[in-house]
Amino acid sequence: MNNIDLKKARAVTGAEAVANAMRQIEPHVVAAYPITPQTPIVEYFAKFVSDGVVRTEMIPVESEHSAMSAVVGAAATGARAMTATSANGLALMHEVVYIAASSRLPIVMPVVNRALSGPINIHCDHSDAMAERDSGWVQFYAESNQEAYDLTILSLKLAEDESVRLPVMVSLDGFILSHGVEPVEFLPDEVVKEFIGEPKMIYPLLDTEHPVTYGPLDLYDYYFEHKRQQVEAMENAKKVFPKVAEEFYKVSGRKYDFVEPYKLDDAEYVMVALGSTNSTIKYVVDWMREEGFKVGALKVWMFRPFPKAQIQKYLNGRKGVVVLDRSASFGAEAPLYEAVKSALYNVAIRPQMGSYVYGLGGRDILPEHIRKAFEDALSGNLIADEQRYLGLRE
Amino acid sequence: MPVNLFGLAKTFENRAEDIGLVQGHRLCPGCAAPIVVKFSLMVARKLGYEPVVGLATGCLEVSTTIYPYTAWTVPYIHNAFENSAATMSGVETAARALKKFGVLPKDKKYAFFVFAGDGGTYDIGLQSLSGMIERGHKVIYILYDNEGYMNTGNQRSGSTPTGSNTTTAPVGKVIPGKVQLKKNIVEIVAGHEYVYAATVSISDPNDFFSKIEKSLNFDGPSFIAAFSPCVRFWRIPDGAANSISKLAVETKYWPLYEVENGVYRVTRKPRQFKPLIEFLKPQGRFKPLLSRPDADEIVQRLQEYVDRRWERLLTLEEATKGKPIR
Amino acid sequence: MLKSWKEIPIGGVVDEPGKSREYKTGTWRVLRPVLHLDKCVHCMFCWLYCPDMAIVIDSSGQKPKMIGFNYNYCKGCGLCADVCPTNAIEMRPETEFAEE
Numbered sequence: 001m002n003n004i005d006l007k008k009a010r011a012v013t014g015a016e017a018v019a020n021a022m023r024q025i026e027p028h029v030v031a032a033y034p035i036t037p038q039t040p041i042v043e044y045f046a047k048f049v050s051d052g053v054v055r056t057e058m059i060p061v062e063s064e065h066s067a068m069s070a071v072v073g074a075a076a077t078g079a080r081a082m083t084a085t086s087a088n089g090l091a092l093m094h095e096v097v098y099i100a101a102s103s104r105l106p107i108v109m110p111v112v113n114r115a116l117s118g119p120i121n122i123h124c125d126h127s128d129a130m131a132e133r134d135s136g137w138v139q140f141y142a143e144s145n146q147e148a149y150d151l152t153i154l155s156l157k158l159a160e161d162e163s164v165r166l167p168v169m170v171s172l173d174g175f176i177l178s179h180g181v182e183p184v185e186f187l188p189d190e191v192v193k194e195f196i197g198e199p200k201m202i203y204p205l206l207d208t209e210h211p212v213t214y215g216p217l218d219l220y221d222y223y224f225e226h227k228r229q230q231v232e233a234m235e236n237a238k239k240v241f242p243k244v245a246e247e248f249y250k251v252s253g254r255k256y257d258f259v260e261p262y263k264l265d266d267a268e269y270v271m272v273a274l275g276s277t278n279s280t281i282k283y284v285v286d287w288m289r290e291e292g293f294k295v296g297a298l299k300v301w302m303f304r305p306f307p308k309a310q311i312q313k314y315l316n317g318r319k320g321v322v323v324l325d326r327s328a329s330f331g332a333e334a335p336l337y338e339a340v341k342s343a344l345y346n347v348a349i350r351p352q353m354g355s356y357v358y359g360l361g362g363r364d365i366l367p368e369h370i371r372k373a374f375e376d377a378l379s380g381n382l383i384a385d386e387q388r389y390l391g392l393r394e
Numbered sequence: 395m396p397v398n399l400f401g402l403a404k405t406f407e408n409r410a411e412d413i414g415l416v417q418g419h420r421l422c423p424g425c426a427a428p429i430v431v432k433f434s435l436m437v438a439r440k441l442g443y444e445p446v447v448g449l450a451t452g453c454l455e456v457s458t459t460i461y462p463y464t465a466w467t468v469p470y471i472h473n474a475f476e477n478s479a480a481t482m483s484g485v486e487t488a489a490r491a492l493k494k495f496g497v498l499p500k501d502k503k504y505a506f507f508v509f510a511g512d513g514g515t516y517d518i519g520l521q522s523l524s525g526m527i528e529r530g531h532k533v534i535y536i537l538y539d540n541e542g543y544m545n546t547g548n549q550r551s552g553s554t555p556t557g558s559n560t561t562t563a564p565v566g567k568v569i570p571g572k573v574q575l576k577k578n579i580v581e582i583v584a585g586h587e588y589v590y591a592a593t594v595s596i597s598d599p600n601d602f603f604s605k606i607e608k609s610l611n612f613d614g615p616s617f618i619a620a621f622s623p624c625v626r627f628w629r630i631p632d633g634a635a636n637s638i639s640k641l642a643v644e645t646k647y648w649p650l651y652e653v654e655n656g657v658y659r660v661t662r663k664p665r666q667f668k669p670l671i672e673f674l675k676p677q678g679r680f681k682p683l684l685s686r687p688d689a690d691e692i693v694q695r696l697q698e699y700v701d702r703r704w705e706r707l708l709t710l711e712e713a714t715k716g717k718p719i720r
Numbered sequence: 721m722l723k724s725w726k727e728i729p730i731g732g733v734v735d736e737p738g739k740s741r742e743y744k745t746g747t748w749r750v751l752r753p754v755l756h757l758d759k760c761v762h763c764m765f766c767w768l769y770c771p772d773m774a775i776v777i778d779s780s781g782q783k784p785k786m787i788g789f790n791y792n793y794c795k796g797c798g799l800c801a802d803v804c805p806t807n808a809i810e811m812r813p814e815t816e817f818a819e820e
Contacts, residue, residue, distance in 0.1 A: 028491035029484060029487050029491050031487075055491070055494055055495060056491065057487045057488075057491040059529065061483070061525055062521060062522075062524065062525030063521060063525070065476070065522075066477060066521075066522050067480075069473055069474070069484065070480045070481065070484030072473050072484065073484025073488065074484035074487060074491075075488075076485065077488040078492075078497075079492055079497075081488065095474055096473065096477065102731070103731045103732065103733075104730045105731070202730075203731065203733045205469045205471055205485060206446065206469060206488070206498060206504070207469070208468070211469045211737045212470070212737075213459055213466055213470040213734040213737070214471040214472065214473075214731070214732070214733055215472035215473055216459035216461040216464060216472070216732055216734055217455070218461040218732050221462075221722055222461050222728065222732075225724065225725035226725070226728075226732050229725050229728075399764050399765075399768055400764060400783060402768070403767055403779055404779045404784055407777055407779040407784070408790075410738075410773035411737070411738050413773070415773075416740060416773060417741050417790065417792070417793035418740030418741045418743045418744070418745060418793060419772070420740075420743070420745065421771065423749075423772075423796060423797035424771060426771070427771075428771040428772070429769055429771050432768075432773070460740075462723075462736075463734070463739045463740040464734040464736070464737065465740035466737060466738070467738045599768060625797070632797040633799040633801060633802035634799075635769075635799060636799060636802060
């Protein structure tokens, strides 16, 4: 976890932090539709537009489907275009989320994670973003408001890289981060401006001297080739991300990577998770370490492309690996668990593995739950093919 | 000076690339959709605009852009079926923003067009269209209305007329094809109040040209409903797109009018009308209906419907004369 | 020759405007329009309506003149013949021209 200088920080919600990242990016176009718990991001940003703090043109669209559609249209012109959403809003965008990726448009979208209906629920889980994990977007998950802010800025540079040209989702946990107040160190506006630079326009739609056709009918002759290009772009994102993270470190002093190890050096048992729960896991690691248990944590910052090599590097040879998922994949293994388990197929010394689903629909995850999962691992009670639940009434 | 045929011929001659849509597209022989595009883009070009087009999924889209080919020589974007209006909202807004940020020259004269079929307009794209108009994007939305889902093989849409034979509302032993009326899309659009909405027909090029010109000059969103015969599924001869369009106007089936800021104007008032049956009879899509024992009764009801609609239109014209909403 | 994924623009973009001209739709034609110049009044209706931009005109003089057809693209729909006010365009079976 990056240290925050409390003297320089401001206490803000995740929504305000992200809205300020957007203010500093100053996209040409923002198209958005309100949905809980993303709403305050749009509200803050609308105020910036209304007060003339940014020159951005805002499109108050009539649905998320249109939000993503308008952002695709705007991004095709070479303009920087952003939106933000949650849950059902993201699900409504789904069709166009794929089109944004296949059109290779570098759109950055904060996703305030919320459980997908039904039944309808407004609280945090990762079922919304997980439903888009194969859409061709890069996906980050933030642990804190600081990370949500940083990753929003950093993502833009990654998205716009010429070898990447992919859209990026920055996931932040609904209410926990979006509405929770934490200290956040903001970069000066000019530092952000310089870091992101001017947008590089590739095939700008409004260039009437070189008219291009976006979105042709792509049948069996070339569709496959275009998909192969998307696969390559994801590989390139893995290559480019460390460079972008390094540049970001230079301007901010904050380090980002594919994953973040916590007290892993001598850890025999490791917990893997996404998002804000990592803070609770770290608390439990500290607590159990005081009692002499060799436990640690591995936070996954980047979920797509999946950082297989880093997962292998950190988890090879551990005694036990516990993976926490804030979403289920009905009829199959939970998404993060499945990815981690698959990554460990090839390692020299495979750890015991256990899958724990928690926090669906905003159910609290308590330190005791996390400790319980660690204790299962410590007692050798992990079964790779069994899915367990934390905080569920049996 | 108004746009006229000889002027257009002199300007574009054999250079379709200057119009925006060129040869080699794979629409059916005799399809009216490329004619609608041609009429629209020629006027925009002739008046010094740079057209940028957005398409909804449909015949026109698939047949003009089979990868790696494109029949377009103007900037073109297709996103999905139901979101052409939202997509062009984004493009139009980006153009304004890029001008504001100094990326594009301020005096660049773009004309943003949507071309969408009736499925993408009356049905699946209605919300997106409504949003675009309500927000006031300066986009000219051109509906090429072939009255059904023709790209997927003649299924019923909200635009399919009563009694037409489609694969999802076939004329059967019990049900006489589509029993509902065709949606009045112009009224729906006009209900957004600050909009220029009009109907056009390729059979009246001068009226068509002048409405495109009005759209270009209107400081807000425009909607043009272009009657667009589908030779394949209307079961008409390949060369009949224009003659059927002419009959549609002459029988009150497709009145030519416009609504500008709430003010109705009927732009063509034929002295004499032909009976509706003259429009229905030459089209194979109405043949199953006309073969039914109750055909006369159904046609009579449809005749009364178009008559009343015409009277209503004249009444609206009279009532709104000189009374724009804003 | 179809290209590999490394040789084509990203994003499905087509960066060659009007590339469709490489595809000759004239091969679809069943009926061929034939111009009887003696009847033609050069009204330009055929030019205006042709859905395939396959009417060839000459606009070098004061008034544009109809010259003929671009058979590379003409699909033979007969719309030109239908809109012709003087019946100057005749649609004839393509088989009559098989020798050419």
